[in-house]
Amino acid sequence: MLNYDIVVIGGGPAGMAAALKAKECGVDSILILERAETLGGILEQCIHTGFGLHYFGEELSGPEYADRFIQLVNEKKIEYKVDTMALQITESNVVYAVNKEDGLLEIQAKAVILAMGCRERPRGALNIAGTRAAGVMSAGTAQKYVNIDGYMPGKKVVILGSGDIGLIMARRMTLEGAEVKVVCELMPYSSGLTRNIVQCLDDFGIPLRLSCTVVEIHGKDRVEGVTIANVDEKLRPIKGTEQYIECDTLLLSVGLIPENELTREVGIELDPVTKGAVVDEFRETSHKGVFACGNVLHVHDLVDYVTLESQTAGEGAAKYVLGKKDAPEYITTKGVNGVRYIVPQKVNIKNDDDVKLYFRVGQTYKNAKVVVKYNGNEIISKKRPRLAPGEMENVVIKNDILKSFAADGVIEISVEA
Amino acid sequence: MQKNIICVSCPMGCGITVELNDNGEVVSVSGNTCKRGDAYARTECTNPVRSLATTVKVDGGIHNVVPCKSAGPIPKARMMDCMNEIAKAEVKAPVILGDILIENILGTGINIVATNHCPAK
Ligand SMILES: Cc1cc2nc3c(=O)[nH]c(=O)nc-3n(C[C@H](O)[C@H](O)[C@H](O)COP(=O)(O)OP(=O)(O)OC[C@H]3O[C@@H](n4cnc5c(N)ncnc54)[C@H](O)[C@@H]3O)c2cc1C
Numbered sequence: 195m196l197n198y199d200i201v202v203i204g205g206g207p208a209g210m211a212a213a214l215k216a217k218e219c220g221v222d223s224i225l226i227l228e229r230a231e232t233l234g235g236i237l238e239q240c241i242h243t244g245f246g247l248h249y250f251g252e253e254l255s256g257p258e259y260a261d262r263f264i265q266l267v268n269e270k271k272i273e274y275k276v277d278t279m280a281l282q283i284t285e286s287n288v289v290y291a292v293n294k295e296d297g298l299l300e301i302q303a304k305a306v307i308l309a310m311g312c313r314e315r316p317r318g319a320l321n322i323a324g325t326r327a328a329g330v331m332s333a334g335t336a337q338k339y340v341n342i343d344g345y346m347p348g349k350k351v352v353i354l355g356s357g358d359i360g361l362i363m364a365r366r367m368t369l370e371g372a373e374v375k376v377v378c379e380l381m382p383y384s385s386g387l388t389r390n391i392v393q394c395l396d397d398f399g400i401p402l403r404l405s406c407t408v409v410e411i412h413g414k415d416r417v418e419g420v421t422i423a424n425v426d427e428k429l430r431p432i433k434g435t436e437q438y439i440e441c442d443t444l445l446l447s448v449g450l451i452p453e454n455e456l457t458r459e460v461g462i463e464l465d466p467v468t469k470g471a472v473v474d475e476f477r478e479t480s481h482k483g484v485f486a487c488g489n490v491l492h493v494h495d496l497v498d499y500v501t502l503e504s505q506t507a508g509e510g511a512a513k514y515v516l517g518k519k520d521a522p523e524y525i526t527t528k529g530v531n532g533v534r535y536i537v538p539q540k541v542n543i544k545n546d547d548d549v550k551l552y553f554r555v556g557q558t559y560k561n562a563k564v565v566v567k568y569n570g571n572e573i574i575s576k577k578r579p580r581l582a583p584g585e586m587e588n589v590v591i592k593n594d595i596l597k598s599f600a601a602d603g604v605i606e607i608s609v610e611a
Numbered sequence: 612m613q614k615n616i617i618c619v620s621c622p623m624g625c626g627i628t629v630e631l632n633d634n635g636e637v638v639s640v641s642g643n644t645c646k647r648g649d650a651y652a653r654t655e656c657t658n659p660v661r662s663l664a665t666t667v668k669v670d671g672g673i674h675n676v677v678p679c680k681s682a683g684p685i686p687k688a689r690m691m692d693c694m695n696e697i698a699k700a701e702v703k704a705p706v707i708l709g710d711i712l713i714e715n716i717l718g719t720g721i722n723i724v725a726t727n728h729c730p731a732k
């Protein structure tokens with residue numbers, strides 16, 4: 195059995211930032227486990243620029259952003275094992291992992307940081323009629339084919355879903371010579387950033403059809419076309435609006451789900467909305483000594499926020515290992531009236547710092563007010579010119595205010611038009 | 612003449628209105644939240660530019676391609692020409708992040724640089 199103070203599962207931006215922060219806080223015995231062949235996570239395939247504007251003040255590509263952290267991990271001599279898959283965490287924080295060199299690894303950790311990221315919703319999660327022909331894949335899979343393997347998966351493309359990955363892939367496939375016929379979005383709005391609609395679709399004259407979905411896939415061995423149709427307010431296809439579009443590839447960009455199999459198995463409490471663990475302000479889960487950060491906790495749109503959140507988790511894990519995290523007295527947080535979720539879900543009122551609450555709204559608002567209440571009394575109210583589901587928001591609870599709260603109180607965040 | 616554009620300089624995506632005179636010169640810019648938006652709107656109406664991110668073929672590397680980007684913005688109208696030029700190129704492994712892969716692409720004065728490492732196989 196190996197022994198480490200902190201075992202980090204996942205070597206993407208979240209895992210690396212958490213490990214680096216824990217080291218800075220005085221913990222030396224740290225091991226990162228990564229199942230891919232290199233550190234860096236999903237950023238390795240996100241070759242477009244737009245990462246790091248907040249954190250580094252410059253626009254980097256995904257691999258460049260990741261590389262800055264990989265260099266630091268090497269410089270600070272943090273141990274890591276690549277090609278290594280974590281299989282299980284036990285009640286007593288033993289991590290089981292496997293790789294070709296060591297075989298089965300049994301690692302006793304004082305603290306574990308979960309940083310496994312998220313994966314794309316597969317076709318099975320949708321209900322599209324038709325054949326199982328080749329040429330249907332998630333946008334992220336296509337991204338890996340094109341950007342890492344240097345292989346184009348198709349020539350005539352339809353994309354279902356207008357999230358950022360779908361938009362980015364529309365441009366990428368077009369640049370590589372494919373014809374992207376249309377991007378269909380089920381909702382009446384795109385969840386992607388406006389700048390991506392401009393630079394990835396408008397620049398290339400690719401049409402975006404809102405309130406529209408793919409109802410059937412045609413073709414025997416290979417996709418030959420799809421039927422798309424408009425949908426009504428209840429998101430049901432409208433009869434008579436069907437249209438056949440010839441294509442050899444259908445890319446799905448229909449959402450990301452945190453990868454929480456390990457988390458679930460050890461019985462950690464999950465939030466039904468975020469699909470990630472319920473955590474406190476240091477991102478400690480309901481299981482003592484197990485922390486979570488990055489996309490495994492809730493899906494982030496900007497990697498910069500992943501880095502910041504993971505530093506918080508790294509600091510929390512270090513405090514826990516060094517015995518500086520005292521018995522908590524929690525208040526809970528709750529999103530109401532337009533606020534879909536808040537992370538963290540609980541806050542220790544004995545904490546000595548300000549606490550940032552991150553949240554997402556369920557629809558777009560113009561000139562709305564974000565109101566924070568403690569046990570029904572308004573404590574913060576701020577005007578926001580624009581709120582959108584695709585953009586994470588935050589409010590800061592100052593420490594003197596936090597100190598005035600009592601255990602078991604409730605903080606509510608709401609949107610008022 | 613009035614032109615409505617969306618600033619793509621940052622994720623805010625502000626809607627900007629540009630007033631142009633008959634010679635196509637910018638008279639006024641409004642709706643931007645910050646100075647970068649003003650600069651963006653002026654170039655977008657006169658000489659639109661974009662940064663380009665793609666891949667270059669690698670010979671003898673652990674992967675077949677290495678990601679790259681234009682070290683600065685290139686004219687939007689030349690994007691596809693640049694892509695064709697990049698498609699013709701092939702570099703030898705190892706490639707180090709920051710390596711110049713194509714110098715002064717199509718006389719734009721802009722280099723194409725590697726954005727990741729690609730060690731030899
Ligand atoms: C296909 C795709 C494209 C994206 N594109 C963008 C984009 O363009 N811009 C943007 O800002 N964000 C993008 N995102 C979001 C992006 O994932 C985050 O910004 C950021 O990379 C999340 O960091 P992370 O470390 O939490 O997760 P990841 O980067 O996903 O890293 C998680 C790591 O954990 C490893 N892992 C998982 N399970 C195990 C296990 N059991 N054992 C060992 N290792 C494990 C994985 O191999 C992976 O390396 C994209 C996400 C996906 C899925």
Ligand code: SF4
Nearest residue numbers: 618621624625644648
């Ligand atoms: S004007 Fe400024 S704030 Fe608005 S999108 Fe452009 S750069 Fe961002």
